[in-house]
Amino acid sequence: MDITVKNRKLSGWIKEVAEMCQPDDIYLCDGTKKEYDLMMSKLLASGSAIPLKKRPNSYLFRSDPSDVARVEDRTYISTVSKDEAGPTNNWIDPAELKKTMRSLYKGCMKGRTMYVIPFSMGPIGSPIAKIGVEISDSPYVVCNMHIMTRVGSRVLDILGEDGDFIPCLHSIGAPLAEGQKDVQWPCAPIESKYISHFPEESLIWSYGSGYGGNALLGKKCLALRIASSVAKREGWMAEHMLILRLTSPEGKQYHIAAAFPSACGKTNLAMMRPSIEGWKCECLGDDIAWMKIGPDGRLYAINPESGFFGVAPGTSYNTNPMAMDSLKENVIFTNCALTDDGDVWWEGMTDDSPAHTIDWKGKDWTPGSPSDAAHPNARFTAPASQCPVICKDWENPAGVPIDIFIFGGRRSNAVPLVSEALSWDHGVFLGATAASETTSANIGAVGNLRRDPFAMKPFCGYNMGDYFQHWLNMGDKLGSKAPKIFYVNWFRKSSDGKFLWPGFSDNSRVLKWMCERIDAKVEAKESPIGLLPKDGDLDIKGINISAENMKELMSVDKAEWKAEIPDIENHFSLFGSRLPERLNKQLKDLSARLG
Numbered sequence: 103m104d105i106t107v108k109n110r111k112l113s114g115w116i117k118e119v120a121e122m123c124q125p126d127d128i129y130l131c132d133g134t135k136k137e138y139d140l141m142m143s144k145l146l147a148s149g150s151a152i153p154l155k156k157r158p159n160s161y162l163f164r165s166d167p168s169d170v171a172r173v174e175d176r177t178y179i180s181t182v183s184k185d186e187a188g189p190t191n192n193w194i195d196p197a198e199l200k201k202t203m204r205s206l207y208k209g210c211m212k213g214r215t216m217y218v219i220p221f222s223m224g225p226i227g228s229p230i231a232k233i234g235v236e237i238s239d240s241p242y243v244v245c246n247m248h249i250m251t252r253v254g255s256r257v258l259d260i261l262g263e264d265g266d267f268i269p270c271l272h273s274i275g276a277p278l279a280e281g282q283k284d285v286q287w288p289c290a291p292i293e294s295k296y297i298s299h300f301p302e303e304s305l306i307w308s309y310g311s312g313y314g315g316n317a318l319l320g321k322k323c324l325a326l327r328i329a330s331s332v333a334k335r336e337g338w339m340a341e342h343m344l345i346l347r348l349t350s351p352e353g354k355q356y357h358i359a360a361a362f363p364s365a366c367g368k369t370n371l372a373m374m375r376p377s378i379e380g381w382k383c384e385c386l387g388d389d390i391a392w393m394k395i396g397p398d399g400r401l402y403a404i405n406p407e408s409g410f411f412g413v414a415p416g417t418s419y420n421t422n423p424m425a426m427d428s429l430k431e432n433v434i435f436t437n438c439a440l441t442d443d444g445d446v447w448w449e450g451m452t453d454d455s456p457a458h459t460i461d462w463k464g465k466d467w468t469p470g471s472p473s474d475a476a477h478p479n480a481r482f483t484a485p486a487s488q489c490p491v492i493c494k495d496w497e498n499p500a501g502v503p504i505d506i507f508i509f510g511g512r513r514s515n516a517v518p519l520v521s522e523a524l525s526w527d528h529g530v531f532l533g534a535t536a537a538s539e540t541t542s543a544n545i546g547a548v549g550n551l552r553r554d555p556f557a558m559k560p561f562c563g564y565n566m567g568d569y570f571q572h573w574l575n576m577g578d579k580l581g582s583k584a585p586k587i588f589y590v591n592w593f594r595k596s597s598d599g600k601f602l603w604p605g606f607s608d609n610s611r612v613l614k615w616m617c618e619r620i621d622a623k624v625e626a627k628e629s630p631i632g633l634l635p636k637d638g639d640l641d642i643k644g645i646n647i648s649a650e651n652m653k654e655l656m657s658v659d660k661a662e663w664k665a666e667i668p669d670i671e672n673h674f675s676l677f678g679s680r681l682p683e684r685l686n687k688q689l690k691d692l693s694a695r696l697g
């Protein structure tokens with residue numbers, strides 16, 4: 103059962119974890135295709151993976167009905183002082199949390215194999231990349247990590263004997279007694295799930311879930327929660343942002359990074375096909391951006407991931423054709439429906455639903471059934487390299503210079519389609535006060551409006567008040583080279599409950615206006631909440647939107663916005679003395695502008 107690795111820290115950690123978790127076997131991952139196939143063959147044999155006739159090398163998984171999304175209520179930032187974790191994170195004292203979790207981890211891998219997965223976030227060997235090692239007892243996690251991160255022996259070569267890495271311990275929390283038959287999706291009950299982060303020692307401990315961000319620890323745990331805390335100390339940024347390159351008909355390139363909360367449109371915008379003539383969009387990343395100030399003083403972004411873990415429902419050839427084309431082969435689908443001819447299906451994928459499917463719970467489903475065929479948080483895991491509009495620079499370790507930041511969210515009212523920040527501080531205020539209706543990317547109620555600053559509420563690894571200050575500091579350092587900040591809302595609804603804006607490829611029209619603004623080609627109109635497009639400046643040629651709807655979409659209702667003020671005050675009061683005074687000033691200015 104012994105495996106040998108050169109790296110001393112890793113060797114010691116593997117031994118320690120094996121003693122605690124007591125697996126039957128240990129396997130060191132090398133990231134090869136052969137290994138992927140071996141894991142899949144195990145998952146096929148156990149009945150967890152369902153091969154898809156219609157898509158080569160692609161498989162469907164059905165999770166336990168209790169394990170369908172991230173669990174924010176069970177996610178912890180465990181710093182020595184509670185204040186360090188701040189008011190937006192759950193906190194337990196590290197010693198206490200480790201004690202609780204050690205007792206859960208004790209013997210938790212009995213009857214299973216312990217996989218050691220060395221991975222790199224960012225191109226292997228690049229100066230900006232971070233190395234992690236995930237230990238997991240889930241072969242499903244191994245396969246997903248192969249797609250989402252760079253797994254391989256080269257990572258161990260780079261580590262050498264003394265190199266450092268971020269230990270990411272994961273167990274599904276479902277040991278097998280001798281002779282006990284495994285279930286299709288083993289996991290632990292909700293009350294013993296823990297997604298824990300110890301940012302002061304760059305350590306991740308996850309227990310009890312096999313799903314997405316709870317289990318693929320390179321993503322939200324390492325690349326956002328731990329990385330954000332490292333970034334604060336080192337003076338860079340780790341953000342919940344897509345990265346795209348937009349090229350104008352004249353051939354000018356613009357790089358845009360946009361932060362929307364989970365299931366609020368990042369993947370769709372990242373690979374959008376502009377509906378306006380001559381404009382081109384290429385994808386660099388769909389979920390996470392790491393950004394550093396370059397030698398020329400501009401802010402450069404890389405995508406630390408190597409795959410997409412995207413929301414399936416709503417994805418179609420109409421809404422997101424480039425995602426659909428990325429899903430033809432080599433894909434892992436989770437909680438989608440299975441069609442009779444051996445393909446996957448989900449709500450919104452086709453105009454007509456199939457006459458019959460097996461739903462995500464494994465039950466017969468026909469149109470008109472009371473529940474969805476695919477879970478609303480059903481996902482695909484696909485290699486980024488398969489996206490037809492992946493940018494040739496997506497793995498360039500130097501990154502791309504960001505011209506525009508966009509914040510936004512899902513707001514059925516109040517927030518206009520687009521506005522421009524009056525200044526960097528005002529832009530930070532827009533990010534800090536961003537609010538969005540909750541989605542099924544987290545276990546919990548859906549559709550409740552909440553403040554989700556910078557789309558980072560669930561992902562900031564330290565006190566959010568300090569995070570706001572970090573944004574202000576970055577702006578001070580960038581000075582005139584700072585990206586311009588905009589705020590968007592694709593999700594405003596009319597009184598009859600329909601989206602006012604067509605969205606998707608037509609979002610290019612909004613991006614075009616932003617480019618014209620940064621090139622000073624058009625002027626903007628003042629409003630209390632920021633700058634708005636002047637009438638006629640937003641290119642809506644050729645789309646079917648009535649003048650009344652357009653007016654409603656762009657309207658800023660003073661009374662509605664005045665009603666936001668007490669809520670923003672409440673939100674800010676959470677941070678006490680950690681709230682930067684510059685943001686309070688922005689709030690006062692907004693109140694004054696609203697009169």
Ligand code: GTP
Binds near residue numbers: 413543
């Ligand atoms: P995470 O992976 O959870 O971080 O989500 P995301 O921000 O990448 O969201 P994604 O692009 O997957 O979109 C989530 C849902 O919103 C999907 O069902 C999309 O079809 C829908 N959506 C995305 N963009 C638009 C839009 O412009 N308009 C409308 N109406 N819906 C959209």
Ligand code: SPV
Binds near residue numbers: 172363364543
């Ligand atoms: C999100 O919830 O923002 C996601 C999916 O991108 S997960 O990987 O589960 O966090």
Ligand code: MN
Binds near residue numbers: 342363364365389
């Ligand atoms: Mn996300």
